[in-house]
Amino acid sequence: MKWTTGLLAFSAAFVIAVPVSAETPAQVSVSIDTSHPGDVIQPAVEGQFAENLGRGLYQGIWVGPGSSIPNTDGYRNDVMAALKKLHVPVIRWPGGCFADTYDWRDGIGPAAKRPRRINGNWGGVTDDNSFGTNEFMNYSERLGADAYVSLNLGSLPAHTSAQWVEYMTSDSDSTLAQERRANGRDKPWKNLKYVGFGNELWGCGGDMNATYATELFKRYAAFVNPAPGAPSFVKVASGPHDTQYDWTETLMKNGGKQLGAISLHYYTIPGDWEHKGSATGFTRQEWATTLSKARAIDGMIARHSAIMDKYDPDKKVALYVDEWGTWYDQEPGSHPGFLYQQNTLRDAEVAALTLNIFFRHTDRVKLAAIAQMVNVLQAMILTKGDKMLLTPTYDVFHMYIPFQGATPYPASVSGPEYKQGDVDLPMVDVSAAKGTDGKLYLSLVNLDPDRAAHVVTGLKGAATGQILTGPKMDTHNTFNAPNTIHPMAYSGKMSGGKLSFDLPAKSVAVVAVTQQ
Numbered sequence: 185m186k187w188t189t190g191l192l193a194f195s196a197a198f199v200i201a202v203p204v205s206a207e208t209p210a211q212v213s214v215s216i217d218t219s220h221p222g223d224v225i226q227p228a229v230e231g232q233f234a235e236n237l238g239r240g241l242y243q244g245i246w247v248g249p250g251s252s253i254p255n256t257d258g259y260r261n262d263v264m265a266a267l268k269k270l271h272v273p274v275i276r277w278p279g280g281c282f283a284d285t286y287d288w289r290d291g292i293g294p295a296a297k298r299p300r301r302i303n304g305n306w307g308g309v310t311d312d313n314s315f316g317t318n319e320f321m322n323y324s325e326r327l328g329a330d331a332y333v334s335l336n337l338g339s340l341p342a343h344t345s346a347q348w349v350e351y352m353t354s355d356s357d358s359t360l361a362q363e364r365r366a367n368g369r370d371k372p373w374k375n376l377k378y379v380g381f382g383n384e385l386w387g388c389g390g391d392m393n394a395t396y397a398t399e400l401f402k403r404y405a406a407f408v409n410p411a412p413g414a415p416s417f418v419k420v421a422s423g424p425h426d427t428q429y430d431w432t433e434t435l436m437k438n439g440g441k442q443l444g445a446i447s448l449h450y451y452t453i454p455g456d457w458e459h460k461g462s463a464t465g466f467t468r469q470e471w472a473t474t475l476s477k478a479r480a481i482d483g484m485i486a487r488h489s490a491i492m493d494k495y496d497p498d499k500k501v502a503l504y505v506d507e508w509g510t511w512y513d514q515e516p517g518s519h520p521g522f523l524y525q526q527n528t529l530r531d532a533e534v535a536a537l538t539l540n541i542f543f544r545h546t547d548r549v550k551l552a553a554i555a556q557m558v559n560v561l562q563a564m565i566l567t568k569g570d571k572m573l574l575t576p577t578y579d580v581f582h583m584y585i586p587f588q589g590a591t592p593y594p595a596s597v598s599g600p601e602y603k604q605g606d607v608d609l610p611m612v613d614v615s616a617a618k619g620t621d622g623k624l625y626l627s628l629v630n631l632d633p634d635r636a637a638h639v640v641t642g643l644k645g646a647a648t649g650q651i652l653t654g655p656k657m658d659t660h661n662t663f664n665a666p667n668t669i670h671p672m673a674y675s676g677k678m679s680g681g682k683l684s685f686d687l688p689a690k691s692v693a694v695v696a697v698t699q700q
């Protein structure tokens with residue numbers, strides 16, 4: 185294959201170098217079936233996970249009111265403003281593995297009096313607990329996000345969790361509600377919509393088996409309830425990882441009436457746990473393997489859902505993919521245990537492909553939380569001192585806002601496969617949905633890092649939106665060059681009476697279609 189480098193102008197303001205293939209674009213056709221809409225895409229599938237891990241909370245979103253980094257009440261202004269633009273629907277906190285070690289009482293009251301604790305899961309660093317319940321609940325409220333709080337089932341009694349929930353949700357004159365008032369919050373928070381009962385109970389949450397974990401869920405769920413008059417919340421049992429189907433079977437069979445949802449965790453790791461692979465500077469094979477592994481969640485969701493269907497044909501219990509994303513070797517020189525990694529165009533593709541998969545499983549997948557929001561794993565945002573950059577994953581989440589609350593339509597795509605070594609994938613992936621504004625939205629993902637596609641739809645009309653692409657597979661932003669990759673204006677065109685798109689190699693596009 186021959187390559188030259190060309191200049192493609194996406195907007196008056198930005199010109200970026202992109203590879204121009206001598207190969208003719210692949211011909212791809214897409215047909216949208218508007219007669220079979222799926223269940224609404226719950227906004228919560230575009231949720232975020234923010235664990236007390238590394239620089240996710242501290243330095244990432246919280247610098248404290250005395251910091252020289254511009255902040256409002258201790259929250260970084262730059263990160264807060266960027267997250268507001270994402271319309272974050274829900275934030276899961278405080279873990280993760282951290283959840284089953286956390287005593288909520290450590291994180292309330294005057295900051296100077298809070299105990300210092302060692303974060304045993306994540307780097308063994310000392311935590312001054314200055315970011316606790318009030319700080320998290322106020323933050324999610326300021327972002328307009330629902331709160332998803334994970335309880336400690338692994339190492340504290342049910343009574344402690346029940347008291348935590350009373351502290352957050354009671355409007356009475358109980359001692360706990362008065363304690364909250366004394367800590368500066370008069371009214372209970374109304375946005376506690378999800379409560380997680382432990383995390384990864386098969387592993388860091390207590391090394392339990394499925395039967396024991398299911399019994400524990402039922403016991404804690406019996407005692408942990410919203411305060412009188414408070415909004416109800418979904419009780420989420422700690423569920424399986426990957427292909428741990430027996431865990432789902434046990435939970436669904438014996439989970440009882442309190443079971444509102446079960447969680448599923450799946451991470452995309454190009455290599456293995458010992459050698460995960462680098463976030464940048466990877467090969468074509470690693471690109472392909474990563475996208476292939478990301479797509480594997482489709483089959484897992486299908487099989488977990490099929491098990492759930494056996495016990496819950498009316499689909500009352502939801503599947504929450506409350507940890508997902510890429511996991512690479514941490515950045516050289518970063519603190520061991522902080523899970524800090526760069527984020528490239530490859531991550532953007534993983535994000536888009538994964539969200540598209542969630543949109544195809546809206547009957548069960550009602551919430552998802554990418555791991556994690558800032559500075560950890562597949563983050564939206566990276567910070568260094570007072571600097572901040574937005575990642576390609578942030579861009580995808582921003583471009584995908586119109587899918588929140590939209591009604592998905594099946595899209596069938598026919599075209600060539602993208603092949604690399606032993607990996608064989610559909611070259612183009614498409615999502616279609618009717619947004620809450622009545623417009624038809626399309627997401628188009630070209631997985632091939634080398635070949636452009638000419639995508640012809642059965643639609644007539646105009647389409648405008650944005651595209652994310654770059655000259656290299658690992659194009660990314662750095663603190664010195666924070667605008668290397670970002671979305672550009674993009675549109676389709678009518679050709680031969682059909683709405684068509686010229687989709688560059690390795691790109692993600694989202695457009696709104698105005699149909700004729």
Ligand code: AHR
Nearest residue numbers: 279280281282383384555
């Ligand atoms: O997201 C990092 C960790 O991955 C979480 O703490 C844990 O739940 C998972 O194993």
